[in-house]
Amino acid sequence: xxxxxxxxxxxxxxxxxxxxxxxxxxxxxxxxxxxxxxxxxxxxxxxxxxxxxxxxxxxxxxxxxxxxxxxxxxxxxxxxxxxxxxxxxxxxxxxxxxxxxxxxxxxxxxxxxxxxxxxxxxxxxxxxxxxxxxx
Numbered sequence: 001x002x003x004x005x006x007x008x009x010x011x012x013x014x015x016x017x018x019x020x021x022x023x024x025x026x027x028x029x030x031x032x033x034x035x036x037x038x039x040x041x042x043x044x045x046x047x048x049x050x051x052x053x054x055x056x057x058x059x060x061x062x063x064x065x066x067x068x069x070x071x072x073x074x075x076x077x078x079x080x081x082x083x084x085x086x087x088x089x090x091x092x093x094x095x096x097x098x099x100x101x102x103x104x105x106x107x108x109x110x111x112x113x114x115x116x117x118x119x120x121x122x123x124x125x126x127x128x129x130x131x132x133x134x135x
Contacts, residue, residue, distance in 0.1 A: 010036060013048045024058040029065060029077040038085045046086055053094030054084055057134055068101060068112045076103045081129060096133035106130055
């Protein structure tokens with residue numbers, strides 16, 4: 001990291017420092033920029049709990065991705081649209097997000113994933129975009 005512009009790195013409340021393109025989970029498809037960019041501006045977690053929620057939500061999203069992207073290429077996956085946005089109440093903790101799929105339409109993804117969500121989770125189809133919430 002010595003050749004990177006340090007101002008581009010994400011400094012987390014836990015003390016961790018991540019490059020925006022770093023995967024949240026080593027074997028996953030979701031990068032930190034997917035969780036933290038909103039309107040092309042990074043929004044850093046304001047609490048350690050929010051950072052932990054983002055990590056757990058990313059893990060769950062990766063699990064859901066495996067059901068809808070079974071035979072696809074790695075880039076044919078779920079793509080977050082809006083995730084951690086402190087100024088929007090229902091996106092302010094890292095437990096919920098809006099997303100789409102890179103190649104499948106939202107209705108197909110919804111119909112596939114609704115059978116794989118847990119009782120404590122919410123999955124909704126909203127204007128050709130999906131909304132997911134843990135807890």
